Amino acid sequence: MREFDVVVIGGGPAGENVADYAIRGSDRTALIVESGLLGGECSYYACMPSKALLRPLDVAATADHLQGLRGPVPLDRDQLLARRDAWVSQYDDSGQAEWAEGAGITLARGRGRLAGERLVEITTEDGKTEQVRARLAVVLATGSDAVIPDAFADALPWTSRDATGVREVPGRLVVVGGGVVACEAARWMAALGSTVTMIVRGDRVLERAEPFASEAVVKSLRDNGIDVRFDTEVTAVDRAEPRDSGLGIPHGGEVTLTLGDGSTLAADEVLVATGRRPATSGLGLDTVGLAEKLDPEAFPDWLHAVGDVSGEAPLTHWGKYQGRQVGARIAADAEGRTLPAPPAVVPVPQVVFTDPQVAWVGPTTEEARSAGRTVRTIDADFASAAGAGLLRDDASGQARLVVDDETGVLVGATFVGPEVAEILHGATVAIVGGLTLETLSHVVASYPTASEIWLRLVESR
Numbered sequence: 001m002r003e004f005d006v007v008v009i010g011g012g013p014a015g016e017n018v019a020d021y022a023i024r025g026s027d028r029t030a031l032i033v034e035s036g037l038l039g040g041e042c043s044y045y046a047c048m049p050s051k052a053l054l055r056p057l058d059v060a061a062t063a064d065h066l067q068g069l070r071g072p073v074p075l076d077r078d079q080l081l082a083r084r085d086a087w088v089s090q091y092d093d094s095g096q097a098e099w100a101e102g103a104g105i106t107l108a109r110g111r112g113r114l115a116g117e118r119l120v121e122i123t124t125e126d127g128k129t130e131q132v133r134a135r136l137a138v139v140l141a142t143g144s145d146a147v148i149p150d151a152f153a154d155a156l157p158w159t160s161r162d163a164t165g166v167r168e169v170p171g172r173l174v175v176v177g178g179g180v181v182a183c184e185a186a187r188w189m190a191a192l193g194s195t196v197t198m199i200v201r202g203d204r205v206l207e208r209a210e211p212f213a214s215e216a217v218v219k220s221l222r223d224n225g226i227d228v229r230f231d232t233e234v235t236a237v238d239r240a241e242p243r244d245s246g247l248g249i250p251h252g253g254e255v256t257l258t259l260g261d262g263s264t265l266a267a268d269e270v271l272v273a274t275g276r277r278p279a280t281s282g283l284g285l286d287t288v289g290l291a292e293k294l295d296p297e298a299f300p301d302w303l304h305a306v307g308d309v310s311g312e313a314p315l316t317h318w319g320k321y322q323g324r325q326v327g328a329r330i331a332a333d334a335e336g337r338t339l340p341a342p343p344a345v346v347p348v349p350q351v352v353f354t355d356p357q358v359a360w361v362g363p364t365t366e367e368a369r370s371a372g373r374t375v376r377t378i379d380a381d382f383a384s385a386a387g388a389g390l391l392r393d394d395a396s397g398q399a400r401l402v403v404d405d406e407t408g409v410l411v412g413a414t415f416v417g418p419e420v421a422e423i424l425h426g427a428t429v430a431i432v433g434g435l436t437l438e439t440l441s442h443v444v445a446s447y448p449t450a451s452e453i454w455l456r457l458v459e460s461r
């Protein structure tokens with residue numbers, strides 16, 4: 001039986017990081033078991049292709065709103081899809097496999113499952129099985145799967161994989177959901193030529209963001225011709241000849257959706273963007289006495305979970321952080337070292353690549369108050385900073401800080417506006433560092449950059 005110090009099931013960003021950090025600079029060994037493409041959902045079907053499709057749209061929207069340039073910038077659909085294909089390396093993971101080899105990580109192609117204490121069974125595509133033993137640790141890093149509500153299952157709807165991997169653009173597309181996938185995908189699908197209707201069961205999109213962020217995104221989706229319908233549910237779905245026609249190609253004939261008020265809506269494809277669930281099925285958790293719903297508290301000391309499967313924030317950067325933390329801990333334990341304690345607060349940042357962009361870190365006002373904190377908010381018009389106004393002629397948006405009322409310490413921040421993705425990190429640094437507004441008043445941003453929004457915020461305190 002082959003033995004490794006660390007065996008990781010799942011080679012997405014979280015799994016790659018944990019393997020790397022557990023062995024780097026040592027003679028320890030690590031195995032990653034991967035059933036799909038090394039690099040995971042993020043690299044081929046999620047973050048990378050979606051952002052490859054969205055970035056040119058951002059640049060075009062900016063160019064269309066800059067006096068001195070003659071717009072509108074035309075979109076070249078084939079070239080946009082070719083850009084996506086380049087960013088997913090034509091769905092070829094040999095570059096990632098080379099990286100793993102260079103990092104000293106062994107790769108096993110196949111599906112992994114626990115088969116007892118420190119044991120992992122690998123089943124290859126041709127049905128062969130092999131058991132391997134982990135001397136130090138087994139790490140679950142299998143990611144998450146798209147949730148498809150029962151009413152949609154027989155219609156073989158598109159999931160985010162098809163939207164990011166789009167090859168044939170459906171004429172009429174219904175997007176179900178009002179979360180991050182729905183808002184981002186509606187945007188690039190409309191730009192590619194679909195007539196998009198968004199069906200949102202609640203009364204706002206981006207439920208976890210500050211309400212002003214949701215409002216700004218809805219306005220822009222509507223300005224881009226997207227029909228956003230709130231408080232609407234789908235009660236039945238019928239499809240002519242559903243078939244598995246392949247990634248990014250409509251999965252059959254016309255789809256008819258029956259809505260809560262009894263009306264119907266016809267479309268050429270329906271994209272289900274109703275959340276994701278940790279990929280724990282078939283992982284053999286029962287072989288070590290664990291339930292399929294992961295409870296890391298119940299884990300034996302040799303077992304860990306990182307990334308989406310852990311049930312924590314389903315974001316690549318968070319999974320990578322977990323991977324670095326767990327990997328470093330495995331290395332430190334093996335070497336008898338003690339790691340420095342992490343900071344008291346490590347908040348999760350999130351960027352939504354809509355137009356305007358939405359970026360936040362830490363709790364929103366409502367989240368902080370429901371958690372029993374006494375906080376106050378400080379708001380500023382995003383365009384009030386000269387550098388923000390210079391980004392594009394129609395620059396607008398809002399910035400909000402959530403501040404502990406007693407101590408003046410920053411606990412959360414939200415930015416809505418062009419390019420705010422790149423402003424967010426300052427807020428994350430300030431929160432991890434426990435900075436007060438008083439200290440932030442000495443943090444000088446260059447003129448004229450959009451970062452001067454911090455000055456406007458601090459001045460309003």
Ligand SMILES: Cc1cc2nc3c(=O)[nH]c(=O)nc-3n(C[C@H](O)[C@H](O)[C@H](O)COP(=O)(O)OP(=O)(O)OC[C@H]3O[C@@H](n4cnc5c(N)ncnc54)[C@H](O)[C@@H]3O)c2cc1C
Binds near residue numbers: 042181282
């Ligand atoms: C459309 C979309 C866009 C997104 N955009 C962003 C973004 O811009 N920024 C961001 O931070 N996050 C984004 N996310 C979220 C991000 O994709 C995930 O948080 C991230 O991929 C999680 O990484 P992971 O390593 O936990 O899992 P994954 O990336 O899902 O990787 C898990 C890997 O495990 C493999 N696997 C599963 N089961 C087994 C098994 N039993 N044996 C062997 N291998 C197995 C899978 O094949 C896969 O390769 C997006 C998600 C979607 C759906």
Ligand SMILES: NC(=O)c1ccc[n+]([C@@H]2O[C@H](COP(=O)([O-])OP(=O)(O)OC[C@H]3O[C@@H](n4cnc5c(N)ncnc54)[C@H](O)[C@@H]3O)[C@@H](O)[C@H]2O)c1
Binds near residue numbers: 177179180181184273
């Ligand atoms: N830019 C980014 O960082 C980025 C981009 C895309 C996805 N992601 C990550 O991927 C995760 C999954 O994204 P998502 O948009 O699928 O999930 P989500 O949790 O963000 O949103 C799900 C949406 O579907 C709705 N919904 C849930 N069940 C439903 C049902 N049965 N019928 C109708 N509507 C229903 C919810 O009300 C919500 O509006 C997110 O949590 C996000 O962290 C991140």
